[in-house]
Amino acid sequence: MKYDINKHQLGKLVGTITGKYQTFAPQEIGGKVVLAEVKTLSNLRLFSRPTVLPFKKILFPDRVEFGKADGTKSIALVGLHVCDVHALHIFLRQFVDSKLVLRRDNILIVASECEPDINCFCEVFGANRLDGFDIYLQKEEGDKYSAYTNSQTGEDILDEIDIISAEEQSNPRPIKHDDDDFEYSLEDTISRRADFEDFWQRIANNCFGCGACTAVCPLCFCFRQEYKNNIDGSSKICLKWDSCFAKGFSEIQNRNDLRPENVDRIYNWYHHKFVRGKRELGRFLCVGCGRCIVACPANLNIKNILSALDEKIERRINGGNKNS
Amino acid sequence: MKSKDPFEKFKIVKKKEVAPDTFLFTLEGNLNFEPGQFVQVMVPKIGEATFAPCSSPYNKKKFELCIRAVGNTTNQLVEYLPGEEMLVRGPYGKGWPEGALIGQNIVIIAGGMGIVPLRPMIEKLIKYQKEYKNIYILAGCKTPEHLLFSKDFKQWKKKFGYVKIAVEKGASGWDGEVCMIPKIIEKLKIDANKTKILMCGPEVMFGYCNEKLSEKKIADKNIYISFERRMECGIGLCQHCNIGKYLVCKDGPVFRWDIIKPELNK
Ligand SMILES: Cc1cc2nc3c(=O)[nH]c(=O)nc-3n(C[C@H](O)[C@H](O)[C@H](O)COP(=O)(O)OP(=O)(O)OC[C@H]3O[C@@H](n4cnc5c(N)ncnc54)[C@H](O)[C@@H]3O)c2cc1C
Ligand code: SF4
Ligand code: SF4
Ligand code: FES
Numbered sequence A: 001m002k003y004d005i006n007k008h009q010l011g012k013l014v015g016t017i018t019g020k021y022q023t024f025a026p027q028e029i030g031g032k033v034v035l036a037e038v039k040t041l042s043n044l045r046l047f048s049r050p051t052v053l054p055f056k057k058i059l060f061p062d063r064v065e066f067g068k069a070d071g072t073k074s075i076a077l078v079g080l081h082v083c084d085v086h087a088l089h090i091f092l093r094q095f096v097d098s099k100l101v102l103r104r105d106n107i108l109i110v111a112s113e114c115e116p117d118i119n120c121f122c123e124v125f126g127a128n129r130l131d132g133f134d135i136y137l138q139k140e141e142g143d144k145y146s147a148y149t150n151s152q153t154g155e156d157i158l159d160e161i162d163i164i165s166a167e168e169q170s171n172p173r174p175i176k177h178d179d180d181d182f183e184y185s186l187e188d189t190i191s192r193r194a195d196f197e198d199f200w201q202r203i204a205n206n207c208f209g210c211g212a213c214t215a216v217c218p219l220c221f222c223f224r225q226e227y228k229n230n231i232d233g234s235s236k237i238c239l240k241w242d243s244c245f246a247k248g249f250s251e252i253q254n255r256n257d258l259r260p261e262n263v264d265r266i267y268n269w270y271h272h273k274f275v276r277g278k279r280e281l282g283r284f285l286c287v288g289c290g291r292c293i294v295a296c297p298a299n300l301n302i303k304n305i306l307s308a309l310d311e312k313i314e315r316r317i318n319g320g321n322k323n324s
Numbered sequence B: 001m002k003s004k005d006p007f008e009k010f011k012i013v014k015k016k017e018v019a020p021d022t023f024l025f026t027l028e029g030n031l032n033f034e035p036g037q038f039v040q041v042m043v044p045k046i047g048e049a050t051f052a053p054c055s056s057p058y059n060k061k062k063f064e065l066c067i068r069a070v071g072n073t074t075n076q077l078v079e080y081l082p083g084e085e086m087l088v089r090g091p092y093g094k095g096w097p098e099g100a101l102i103g104q105n106i107v108i109i110a111g112g113m114g115i116v117p118l119r120p121m122i123e124k125l126i127k128y129q130k131e132y133k134n135i136y137i138l139a140g141c142k143t144p145e146h147l148l149f150s151k152d153f154k155q156w157k158k159k160f161g162y163v164k165i166a167v168e169k170g171a172s173g174w175d176g177e178v179c180m181i182p183k184i185i186e187k188l189k190i191d192a193n194k195t196k197i198l199m200c201g202p203e204v205m206f207g208y209c210n211e212k213l214s215e216k217k218i219a220d221k222n223i224y225i226s227f228e229r230r231m232e233c234g235i236g237l238c239q240h241c242n243i244g245k246y247l248v249c250k251d252g253p254v255f256r257w258d259i260i261k262p263e264l265n266k
Helices: A007-020 A082-095 A152-158 A186-191 A194-206 A212-216 A262-281 A291-295 A302-309 A311-318 B072-077 B112-127 B150-160 B181-186 B203-215 B257-263
Strands: A002-006 A022-029 A032-037 A075-080 A107-112 A135-139 A144-149 A165-167 A223-229 A235-241 B008-019 B022-028 B038-043 B047-051 B062-068 B085-092 B105-111 B135-141 B162-167 B195-200 B223-226 B254-256
Touching (some): A194 A262, A212 A291, B022 B085, B105 B112, B112 B150, B150 B162, B181 B203
Parallel strands (some): A022 A075
Antiparallel strands (some): A022 A032, A223 A235, B022 B062
C-alpha cells in the first residue's frame, strides 16, 4: 500500500511508533548524524546521510552480557537506508540461533529513501532492492511524503494516522539501477591468496591496521569475551565488539600470533566478507554502504579494490567510463 | 526467552601432575561428548580456555581434562584443587570420523599434548576394535618426562601390538626411540589404500608428517587432523577461529587434510 502524508502526519507516524516501541532513528547530535534512541522529534534526520555507526550498535551493544539477551522486547529502527535493511537481514541471520540478538519479529523496520553519494555502491550487491522493511518513507515535493507498507504490522501503524489518500498498487521510486545478475568472480579471486599476494601486500603497505573500517561496517560482527569486574567482587562475562585487525585476534597459546602481519589481517577481512561469509550466510558481507571508505584514514577504498578484482564490478561502478 | 546460563559446574574429584606444568583433573558428572570435541572452561574474572576432554566417552559419571599451564587462564586453572568446581560449557565442534574408519588400518599420530583429544578416540577404537584392521599408535614428545598417559601406552601396546614413541631427548632408562615423529612414520609398513590417519599436535609437525605419509602413498583425504585456533565463542559466531573459509569451532576442530590444506595461510 502507498499512503500520501504530509509533514504533520509524518511526525504523528513517528510519534505513534515511539509510543509503541523503543525507537531508534538517525538524529543530528554534535554535528554528526548518529543512530540513537528517540527522545524528542526535533533532532530527527529521517532522510539523511548514512549514520556514523549502523544498527549493530543497538542490536548488539558493546558489553552485552553473555546468555542474558532478552529476546522478547520489541524495538523500532526508523530511517534505515535500504542498504542497511539488507545488511540487517544478513546480520540477523548470523545470530538467529544464538539468542544474542533480537529476532526479525521483534523489530519494526522503517526504511527511508537515501541520497546516493560518491562512496556507496549498493547496486553492485543488489542492496538497492526495495525490500525487507515494514514501512518505507519517501520524500515528495513540498512537505509531502509517501509511506509504503510491506507488512501487516506496517499497515496497522498507518491505519492509526489520518492519511491524505491511499493507493493499492504503487511502488516506490527505484534507488539506482536495478540489476539481477550478481554472479561475480570475487569468491574465486579472493580465495586464491597466493596468486594475488602482491596485490594484498600493496594494500597492506598503506593500511594502518586501525580497524576503523570494521567498527563502522554493518556487517562486521566479530566479538570477543571480556570480564566486567564489579567493586563488590562479582564478575560477569560480556561480549564486546572486536576487530580482526586487533593484535591478539588470532593468537593462540604462547603468544603465537597466527596472523602476525597487516597483510594477513586485511586479507582476512576481505576473505571473510566475500568468501567465508558467503559460505556461511549465502550472501557477501558487504552491502556497499560506503561507511568504511569514509572512515579509512589511509584512503583505502573498497569500491576501487573490488573493481580491481572483478571486471563486472568495475563496469557496474564506473559504467564503462574507463579510458582504455 | 532469557537463555539459560551456558556454564555448568563440575566438581573436581582428583588432580594429578602428569608432566611438567601439566595436570590431569578428574571431574564428576556426565559431559556427554564425542571424541575430538572440546569444551570451554571459564575462570571468573580472568578468561576462558579451550580443552579437549581426554577420558573415555563411555564413562558417564566422570571425565578428565588435561591442562597445561601456558598463559593467563591456564596458569589459574592449574591452581584449582579437588573439591573446587570448574565452570564448563560445551561440548562443541565436530570430532573424529566414525563410519569412514570401518574396515581400515588406523594410524594415530600424536605430538606432545596432541595425544589429549586422541585418547577418547583410542577408547572408542578399543570398543569397536573388531571392525578395524590394524591399529598403530605413533607418539612423540620432548623428553620421557613429558610423555602423558604412559600407563595407557603400555595397555595400548598389549591391545594393538604396535606402539612407537619418539622422544627428542632421551633419559636414563628410556628404551624407546630418540628422534622426531616423521622418522618413526618412515618405518611404518602399511597398505596405503586401506589406511586412515588421525593426527594431532603442534601445527609445525603436520607438514613434515604428511610429507612422509604422502611418500607412503597415503592420500591427503585419508588424513584427519585436529587443529588449534583462538576460540572465543566456540559456537561459530565470533570469527576468531577461522582457517580460511572454515571455522575451527564449528566445522572442526578435526578436518580432512585435503580440505583444510588449501585454506591454511588464508
Ligand atoms: C580444540 C582445542 C583443544 C585444546 N585442548 C587442550 C587441552 O586438552 N589441554 C590443554 O592444555 N590445552 C588445550 N588447548 C590449548 C589451550 O586452549 C590453550 O593453551 C589455552 O587457551 C591458553 O589459554 P591461556 O589464557 O592460559 O593462555 P594465554 O597465553 O594467556 O592466552 C592465549 C592467547 O590468546 C590471546 N588472548 C587472550 N585473551 C584474548 C582475548 N580476549 N581476545 C583475543 N585474544 C586473547 C592471548 O594473547 C594469548 O596469545 C586446546 C586448544 C584448542 C583450540
Ligand atoms: S565493507 Fe564497507 S561498504 Fe561494505 S557494508 Fe561494510 S562498511 Fe559498507
Ligand atoms: S580503516 Fe583503513 S587503515 Fe584502518 S584498518 Fe581499515 S583499511 Fe586499514
Ligand atoms: S570460536 Fe567463535 S567462531 Fe569459532
